[in-house]
Amino acid sequence: YAGLPDEAGHKHGWGTGKYYKAIEHVDSLVGTLISTLKSQGVFEETHIFVVTDHGGKGYGHGGESMEEIEVPWIIKGPGIIKNRIIKQYVNVYDTAPTIAKLFRLSVPDCWAGKPVQGAFMSSEVSRQNKNVYVPKPKASIKSGIYTRPQMLSFTIASPDAEVRYTIDGKHVTSGSAIFSEPIPLTKSCTVYAAAFLNGKKSREARVDYIRVVEIRSISLLTRYSKKYHASGPKSLIDKKRADFDFHHKAWMGFEGTDLVAVLDMGHSRTFRDVVIGTLKNEQSWIFLPKKIELYTSTNGFDFHKLKSVKRDDFAFESSGSNDIVINIGRATTRYLKVIVRNQGTCPKGHPGQGEKAWLFVDEIMVR
Incomplete structure (x- = not known):
């Protein structure tokens, strides 16, 4: 048993x-065993x-x-089909009965599992398993926030496979474009690729490329919580995102107060929308903003109202992290x-009626 991936999941997130x-470390241990x-x-x-x-x-x-209940189940050895996907339903408790079958032992009636017949070459069931395993492509860049254009490439472990991709957010089909050279990314988009x-078809690789305006500095004019302080004001423009857990170190919390910030883009920049990364977890007293207001200035002192939106304009039904996109036009x-x-x-x-509500923000993006 190698417990490092479980420890890493609990500490850093799955x-x-x-x-x-941690998975790579376990893979290296398997490699040592095989060698x-x-x-x-x-x-x-x-x-x-x-x-x-x-x-x-x-x-x-x-x-x-x-994500929590689907796990890999891999078997190798004499009499076992090779490079095939077992399409029959397999449960973890089928492992012991499968081992018993290898030793030609009877399975006790009290055992819930059954031998995985689809893995044995001698079984009629295994002949249904004709699909080969096709590894998914590996992207050259990660999903994230970028201030500059990027070149995106894909590599594949199987040399005979071809990679197809989409750049419009749609899923990949056999008719999608064939990847043959690096893809230039200049505007925000979601890229899917499959081998x-x-x-x-393999599982799809996904890259979310978010192109934003470079923010030179940020001035925070309201107090944030000492308990949920992220890495200070600069964390709101550091291009690092939080997840749905309000304990994540990228969240900045405001208890009963507003977030008021002034962004300096260094010089006049043209943009089309502003994105506020927020969290909704009402059981933990964390609510979506009731309103967002935007103001512009050429000198940093005299501000003019650009746009405002109310919660009804962006309300999200589900809890978790949500990006509020405020479209400006230009x-x-x-x-x-x-x-x-x-x-x-x-x-x-x-349950907290009348008590101070929390506002959580992890990033402010100008696109």
Whole structure:
């Protein structure tokens, strides 16, 4: 048992860079095992299982989402089909009965699992498993916020596979464009890519490229909570995003007060919208803003109202992190004042009725 990925998931979050580093470490351990078996001349006659007990979401697990309950189940050895995907339903508790079958042992009636017949070459069921495993492409850049154009490339572990992609946010099909050279990214977009081999499609790789205006500095005119301070005012323009957990270090919290900030873009810049990264978690007394106001200035002192939106214009039904996009159309300015209004107190009927409400923001983006 290698517990490092589980520890990394709880500490840093499932799907984070450090989580995948932990996976890579376990993969290297498997590689060491395989190398040792080969050096001893017993690799071909050895059965190997790779399985885990749960996935994860955010910083935990135990729920019923696919991220938490879908896990890999891999088997290798003599008499086992090679490079095929088992399409029959497999549960973790089918592992022990499968091992029993390898040793030609009977499975006790009290066991809930059954041997995974679809893995055995001798089984009629395995003949249904004709799909090969096609690894998904690996992107050259990560999803994120960028101030400059980027060149996006994809690599694939299977040399005979071809990579197809879309740049309009639509999912990839066999008719999508073939990747043959680096893709220039200049405007915000979502890119999907998938590998195809013998008519079979891999899982999709996704890159969210968000192009923003470079912000030279930020002045925060209201107090934020000492408990939820992120990394100070600059964290609101550092291009680092938080997740749905309000304990994430990128969240800045305001208890009962508004967020008022002045952004300096260095010189006059033209933009089309402003994005405020917010959090909704009403059980924890964290509410969406009741209003957002934008003001522009050429000198940093005299501000003129650009636009305001109320909660009814952007209300999100689901809890979690949400980006509020305020479409401007087109505007040019050097200084931008952003006022994100806290609703003040928890509403009537809420467990915290009358107490100070929280406002959480992780990023302010100008696009």
